[in-house]
Amino acid sequence: MIRPFRIEIPQTGLDDLRDRLARTRFADEIPGVDQGVPVERVKRLVTRWRDGFDWRAVEARLNSHPQFTTEIDGQNIHFLHVRSADPDALPLILTHGWPGSVVEYLDAVEPLSRHFHLVIPSLPGYGFSGPVTEPGWDNRRIARAWAELMARLGHTRYGAVGNDAGSMIAPEIGRVDPEHCVGVHVTQVFSFPSGDPAEFAGLSEEDQRGLAVLDWFWKEKGAFNVLQSQQPQTLAHALTDSPSGLVGWLAQLFDEDLDDDFVLANAAVHWLTGTAASAIRLYWENARAERPSGPTTVPLALAMGEGDFISIRAFAERDHAAIVSWKTLPAPARGHYTAHTATDALTSDVRDFFHGLSRRGPS
Numbered sequence: 001m002i003r004p005f006r007i008e009i010p011q012t013g014l015d016d017l018r019d020r021l022a023r024t025r026f027a028d029e030i031p032g033v034d035q036g037v038p039v040e041r042v043k044r045l046v047t048r049w050r051d052g053f054d055w056r057a058v059e060a061r062l063n064s065h066p067q068f069t070t071e072i073d074g075q076n077i078h079f080l081h082v083r084s085a086d087p088d089a090l091p092l093i094l095t096h097g098w099p100g101s102v103v104e105y106l107d108a109v110e111p112l113s114r115h116f117h118l119v120i121p122s123l124p125g126y127g128f129s130g131p132v133t134e135p136g137w138d139n140r141r142i143a144r145a146w147a148e149l150m151a152r153l154g155h156t157r158y159g160a161v162g163n164d165a166g167s168m169i170a171p172e173i174g175r176v177d178p179e180h181c182v183g184v185h186v187t188q189v190f191s192f193p194s195g196d197p198a199e200f201a202g203l204s205e206e207d208q209r210g211l212a213v214l215d216w217f218w219k220e221k222g223a224f225n226v227l228q229s230q231q232p233q234t235l236a237h238a239l240t241d242s243p244s245g246l247v248g249w250l251a252q253l254f255d256e257d258l259d260d261d262f263v264l265a266n267a268a269v270h271w272l273t274g275t276a277a278s279a280i281r282l283y284w285e286n287a288r289a290e291r292p293s294g295p296t297t298v299p300l301a302l303a304m305g306e307g308d309f310i311s312i313r314a315f316a317e318r319d320h321a322a323i324v325s326w327k328t329l330p331a332p333a334r335g336h337y338t339a340h341t342a343t344d345a346l347t348s349d350v351r352d353f354f355h356g357l358s359r360r361g362p363s
Helices: 012-024 037-049 055-063 101-111 137-152 165-174 205-222 223-230 231-242 243-253 261-274 276-288 314-319 341-358
Strands: 001-006 067-072 075-082 090-095 118-123 156-162 181-187 298-302 323-328
Touching: 001 323, 012 037, 012 067, 012 243, 012 261, 037 118, 037 243, 037 261, 055 101, 055 261, 075 101, 075 137, 090 137, 090 165, 090 231, 090 314, 090 341, 101 261, 101 341, 118 137, 137 165, 137 341, 156 165, 156 261, 156 341, 165 181, 181 243, 181 341, 223 231, 223 243, 231 276, 243 261, 261 276, 276 298
Parallel strands: 090 118, 090 156, 156 181, 181 298, 298 323
Antiparallel strands: 001 067, 067 075, 075 118
16 A cells, blocks of 8 residues: 655654754864864754754655655655656656665756656665664665565656665666666666685776775775674664764765755754664665675666765676666766755766667556
8 A cells, every 4th residue: 555645743853853952962072183073063063953954944845745655575665756747757766875865866856857757765764764673674675675666656667776875776676676677877886896806907097096095985984884784773872862973973974065954954854753773774784685696687877976986897897787878977066965966967867878778668
């Protein structure tokens, strides 16, 4: 059963949030030493969240789009379902990641819905799809749930789009449902060295530079991945009790040049739904999941933002047999959240990729 849904956060929840923010006890820090998200940024975000950020405006913006919930594989799933004016438009399912939410794609709804029907679900355990009630919700299980969601909506031919965790889940949709998923568009390809020294022999200088950046990232900023994949419950207590602690933790992976209200809108979804703990369990699940066997076979396109995760094509071709487009979005498209920061560039690439795969067909 598919049920209409509307977001209505009780005012008591907003009042409690504001009270907690007002009573924040900020951390100390050693001046001039980079040991993580600085106190100044957390103070700025907390002040804005308490005194200037308008959740009701975000809520109204989400509610301006048709929203629904349905139960799949025992889990409540929330999603936006925005139909194009063109009844024959190809449906797309768009998947966000952590620390994001469906808010990631709000700016992309209007330009994409000119050409496609859109399904934008909250990941299991995230926001209005949370919390998860049992273990096992890894990328593969989510991909199977998304395939079921599209079938339940009557979309027998569709494309998959993803960012961050969505860039891992979207290719899995193509793996589990190749009869119906016609193509996959992602902003990162998370293919890493397998451990075979021979893989490094043919790498270009550009690839070597990319590997150096990845090596730096995991050594200097990979703590979130280690903790969330090993001890998510230990962190969960702090994230669930303190909105200031939550926004401080999330801010490590929200680029510093993002607008504060975008960061806070995503943080607010985690906080107001009580799913900050549930969301980070995805890392624990994926660390224990069985690795896919063999490459994906549906057409795949990559559109990277400058300065974001650097994908290495030699490794990607090992994991994906049908890469048909590989590019960095043109300047000034930068960063990890290009659906928000470079909406025109990203949505144009999505449009061109799927229109290039096939002109109209039943959906």
